[in-house]
Structures are given as structure tokens and as C-alpha cells.
Amino acid sequence: xxxxxxxxxxxxxxxxxxxxxxxxxxxxxxxxxxxxxxxxxxxxxxxxxxxxxxxxxxxxxxxxxxxxxxxxxxxxxxxxxxxxxxxxxxxxxxxxxxxxxx
Numbered sequence: 001x002x003x004x005x006x007x008x009x010x011x012x013x014x015x016x017x018x019x020x021x022x023x024x025x026x027x028x029x030x031x032x033x034x035x036x037x038x039x040x041x042x043x044x045x046x047x048x049x050x051x052x053x054x055x056x057x058x059x060x061x062x063x064x065x066x067x068x069x070x071x072x073x074x075x076x077x078x079x080x081x082x083x084x085x086x087x088x089x090x091x092x093x094x095x096x097x098x099x100x101x102x
Contacts, residue, residue: 003031007041014055017083018099019092021059043068054078055099061091 001009006029014020022035031037042053043066054075057063067075076086085093092098 003029003034003037004041004044006030007038008045008047008051011042011051011053011056014052014099016052017097019055019057019061019079019084019094019097020099022056023059024100025056039064045069055082057092061087061094063090063092 007025010025010028011020022038023032025038026032026034029038038056042051042056043064045051045053045068048069054067054069063072063075063079065072069075076090079092080086084097087093
């Protein structure tokens with residue numbers, strides 16, 4: 001399995017209503033220094049709808065301005081539809097919605 005397919009497999013494990021981080025996904029696929037590569041893999045995700053790339057956020061809970069499937073507002077809407085909460089600062093409330101060890 002190549003790097004991108006490993007990323008997609010790891011992201012498929014993130015449950016509905018939870019988020020993970022680019023760094024956590026990178027660590028999960030054995031490439032702890034490749035968080036940016038994870039971001040690129042998700043930006044070009046050919047399995048939209050099957051790989052829930054909207055569930056991957058930055059470590060501080062902020063969303064990607066370049067979310068590949070409609071931008072930051074679309075990512076937020078998708079997360080809110082799953083019950084993910086946001087603080088007044090516009091970031092995911094990580095202490096409540098982070099899955100695993102982020």
C-alpha cells in the first residue's frame with residue numbers, strides 16, 4: 001500500500017462526530033514528520049464520501065482554508081452536521097471531539 005492509500009485507510013477509521021489531526025494521521029501511517037503530505041493526500045482524495053477527509057483538522061482545532069471539497073465553510077458544515085462543536089474562536093473544541101491521541 002502506498003503512502004496515500006495508507007492515509008485514506010487511517011482516515012476511514014475516524015468515527016462520525018470526532019476529528020483527528022494531520023500529525024496524528026501521519027504518525028498512524030508510520031510517517032510522523034509528514035503531516036503536510038497527509039494534507040496533500042487529503043486535498044486530492046479521490047474517494048470523497050468514502051474517506052471522511054473533513055474529519056482531519058489542524059492540531060489547534062482550526063480548519064483548512066484550502067479544504068478540497070468546498071473550502072473551510074464546507075468542512076465546518078460537514079463537521080457540524082455530525083455533531084462536532086466549535087468554540088467562539090471558530091475552532092473545533094478539541095478536548096471534547098478529538099479522537100484518539102491527536
